[in-house]
Amino acid sequence: MHPLPIIVGGEIGTGDMMKIVIVGNNVAGTNLAKALRDSDRNLEIDILTDEGMQYYPRPKLIDYLSGTVEEKALPFYPLDWYEKINLRLHLRSKVEKIDLAGKAVQVNGETLGYDKLVLATGSSSFLPPFKGLPKERVFTLRTIDDARMIKEAAASSKHAVVIGGGLLGLESARAVCQTNPSLKVTVLEYAEHLLMRQLDHEGAKVLQRWIEELGTKVLTKAETEEILGAERATGVKLKDGRIVDCDMVIVSAGARANLGLAKDAGLAVNRGIVVDGSLRTSHPDVYAVGDVIELDGRTWGIIPPALDQAKVASKKILGLESPDYKGTVPSNTLKVMGFDLTSIGTVRSEHEPPEQGFEEIRAATPDGKVYKKFVIRDGKMIGAILLGTRKEANKVTKMIKDGEPVDAIKSRLSDPAFAF
Secondary structure, three states, X not given: OOOOOEEEOOOOOOOXXXXXXXXXXXXXXXXXXXXXXXXXXXXXXXXXXXXXXXXXXXXXXXHHHHOOOOHHHOOOOOHHHHHHOOOEEEEOOOEEEEEOOOOEEEEOOEEEEOOEEEEOOOEEEOOOOOEOOOOEOEEOOOOHHHXXXXXXXXXXXXXXXXXXXXXXXXXXXXXXXXXXXXXXXXEEEOOOOOOOOOOOHHHHHHHHHHHHHOOOEEEEOOOEEEEEOOOEOOEEEEOOOOEEEOOEEEEOOOEEEOOHHHHHHOOOEOOOEEOOOOOEOOOOOEEEOHHHEEEOOEOOOOHHHHHHHXXXXXXXXXXXXXXXXXXXXXXXXXXXXXEEEEEEEOOOOOOOOOOOOEEEEEEEOOXXXXXEEEEEEOOEEEEEEEEOOOOOHHHHHHHHHHOOEOOOOHHHOOOOOOOO
């Protein structure tokens, strides 16, 4: 039996004000609601989510898992914030159907009408069809419920295997080690190196050396074939025949956009919900923001684009002047297992065919504690990696976004001591 839905804050409108329904209380949906309220105090705004907790930043799940943040500290806003700015938050409220013709959604067996609908349905963890599934003690990490189960399992485990050497996989590995310091952890990455999206091969080698010095084992070119065990996981078999024994598995194999609602309603979808520069879908009264959208064949799965999209969509929904959304330069400045990493723009793999006017400049300190890479095309920096330092992250990010020429400093970029 499912818990009863909870509605927090906000007043029911008189019927004279515009009614906006937002499906999803993630970073995109919540920031859109705030932007709408900041622009118009008279809107009627409902936020629908199937979760039982108000918006919490998903990166904080790692802090909860590691024990550095308590569950009660996860929410970004307290519940009374929704009341103060008159937002109606519907917790445990799963949207079952969209009626485009009737301009309504069906949720918990009831109907809620709208003037404008926004889909911020996000994405879900992808669980590849490994042999041997389903099994107990095999997890993905996307929600607080997932984090609770992983934390409980890690406390009593001896050896955890993390399948996936991306950001979430590496941070999950670090977090479970902090939960249980005696826990042995092995990270399996099917590709040639860790962080394929953020690092080149040389930078990844530096990072892997640091990680292994901390006690976490890393296996690259390690493609999972089967999860071993009867009812619960006892090991992972790789396609090359190797077996890694374990008593819990965390799968971090990326995410897939939640397209079911949009597809069933007849909206145009591809890898994401197809939108235009106004963040409008194929239906004029329906918009979409966040992980779930696709614009000009591109999708985004990080926080900065969600924030940019929320600003644009709020203006477009209200008919206010705003430039179209044209995309966000991918940028991450974060810590990976305690190490500073900035990856921004085009981080070109050395395995791609060379392009005319394309140049890569690398620099590393003699002690191997800092690695930098700058990608230049047509006299401008279009991408960069800063590993082991964040001192220049803001300046490099601005240079890339503004398209500043680098001719004056290009000859000094190969010097690891050079500061912008």
